[in-house]
Amino acid sequence: EALEQVRPNNNQGEYYLTDCAEILRNSGHTVVAACKLDIAEAMGVNTQEQLAEVAQVMKSRG
Structure with missing residues (x-):
């Protein structure tokens, strides 16, 4: 919503x-706020390059 x-x-x-x-x-x-210790889970995506980087990180996690 x-x-x-x-x-x-x-x-x-x-x-x-x-x-x-x-x-x-x-x-x-x-x-409420929550602490995020794994910075990879809070990566920003503003460019195609950043999207590729995040996709690679997520792919490596299975």
């Missing part, structure tokens, strides 16, 4: 998954 409300309201025209936290909080949901 929150993903459907995310809009590219920034200069880059990008969709930010992190906007979901605000959307959920504003609709009455509880939002």
